[in-house]
Amino acid sequence: MLLIHCPYCEEDRSELEFRWAGEAHIARPENISAISDEEFAEYFFLRNNEKGLTYERWRHIHGCGRFFNAARDTVSDRFLTTYKAGMPKQPLPETGASEKTVETYEATEGDAR
Amino acid sequence: MADSGADLANRTSPLSGFHGGSSTVRLEAAPPAERISLRARAEDVAALSSALGVDLPVRPKTSASGNGRSALWLGPDEWLVIAEGNGGLMQAAKNSGALHSATDVSHRNTAILVSGPGAAAAINAGCPQDLSLKAFPVGACSRTVFGKVEIVLLRTGGDAFRMEVWRSFSDYAFGLLAEGAQDAAV
Ligand SMILES: [Zn+2]
Numbered sequence: 001m002l003l004i005h006c007p008y009c010e011e012d013r014s015e016l017e018f019r020w021a022g023e024a025h026i027a028r029p030e031n032i033s034a035i036s037d038e039e040f041a042e043y044f045f046l047r048n049n050e051k052g053l054t055y056e057r058w059r060h061i062h063g064c065g066r067f068f069n070a071a072r073d074t075v076s077d078r079f080l081t082t083y084k085a086g087m088p089k090q091p092l093p094e095t096g097a098s099e100k101t102v103e104t105y106e107a108t109e110g111d112a113r
Numbered sequence: 114m115a116d117s118g119a120d121l122a123n124r125t126s127p128l129s130g131f132h133g134g135s136s137t138v139r140l141e142a143a144p145p146a147e148r149i150s151l152r153a154r155a156e157d158v159a160a161l162s163s164a165l166g167v168d169l170p171v172r173p174k175t176s177a178s179g180n181g182r183s184a185l186w187l188g189p190d191e192w193l194v195i196a197e198g199n200g201g202l203m204q205a206a207k208n209s210g211a212l213h214s215a216t217d218v219s220h221r222n223t224a225i226l227v228s229g230p231g232a233a234a235a236i237n238a239g240c241p242q243d244l245s246l247k248a249f250p251v252g253a254c255s256r257t258v259f260g261k262v263e264i265v266l267l268r269t270g271g272d273a274f275r276m277e278v279w280r281s282f283s284d285y286a287f288g289l290l291a292e293g294a295q296d297a298a299v
Pocket of ligand 1: 006007008009010060063064065066
C-alpha cells in the first residue's frame with residue numbers, strides 16, 4: 001500500500017484516504033475577463049502531463065480534508081515530497097530526485113506496489 | 114378525523130437489533146448522542162472552547178473530553194463535537210459570540226462501540242491506520258476509511274474504540290466489523 005505524507009496531519013497515511021486533484025501551481029489569471037479564448041483554454045484546459053517529475057495537488061479527503069501539493073514521479077509512482085497549499089515549489093530530497101526513470105516493464109510495474 | 118394510530122412517532126436507532134462480536138471483540142450500538150460539525154478559525158478557538166466547556170484540540174489526531182462532551186480534531190479548522198444525550202451544543206456554540214460554522218449532525222451519524230482485546234484487529238479488517246497504542250494512543254482520533262465507507266475513529270481506552278459512521282452506512286460498517294471480529298478471534 002502506498003503511503004502519502006500529509007503535511008497537515010504530519011504523518012504518513014494510506015493512499016486510500018487521498019484523492020488526486022490535478023496539476024499544481026496553476027495561477028488563475030488576474031485579468032480573466034480580458035484574456036483571449038486561447039489564453040483561457042491554456043489556463044483552463046491544457047496541462048503539461050509530464051512523464052517523470054510532476055507537481056500535483058492532492059486532497060486528504062478521508063482525513064483532514066485539506067488540499068496540499070506533492071512532487072511525484074509518474075513513472076515510479078514515488079512521492080518525492082509534499083507540502084502545504086499556498087507554498088511555493090519545494091526543493092526535492094536528494095535520494096528521490098536522482099532516481100532514474102527506466103522504461104521497462106519491471107521498472108514501471110515492478111515498483112507499483 | 115380517523116385515528117391513524119400514529120400519534121406517537123417512535124425514534125428507532127439505525128442499529129437497533131444489531132448484534133455481533135466474537136470471543137475477543139464486543140460490538141454495541143452507542144446510545145443516541147448530540148453531535149455538531151464545527152468549523153472555526155484559529156483566533157476563535159479559545160472563545161468556542163470556553164463556551165462549549167471542552168478545549169478544542171489544535172494538534173492533529175487528538176481529542177479532548179470533559180463535562181460529558183468530546184471534541185475531536187478532524188482538520189486544521191474542523192472538529193466533531195459529541196455530547197452525551199441532549200447537550201445543547203448548538204446553543205453553546207452560538208453563545209460563544211465567535212465567528213464559526215456549526216451544523217447539527219446528531220442524526221447524520223450513529224456510532225458503534227468496539228471493545229475487547231481484538232478490537233484493533235477487528236477495525237483493521239477494513240481500516241488502513243496503524244492502531245498500535247504508540248501510533249494511536251488513548252484519546253487519538255481520526256477521520257479515515259473503513260472498507261468502502263468513511264468513518265471517524267476515536268480510541269476511548271486501550272482496548273476500546275468509538276466508530277462514528279453515517280447512519281445509512283452503519284449496517285455495512287457493523288457487518289464488516291462483525292466479520293473482522295470473527296477473524297480477530299481466530
Ligand atoms: Zn491530512
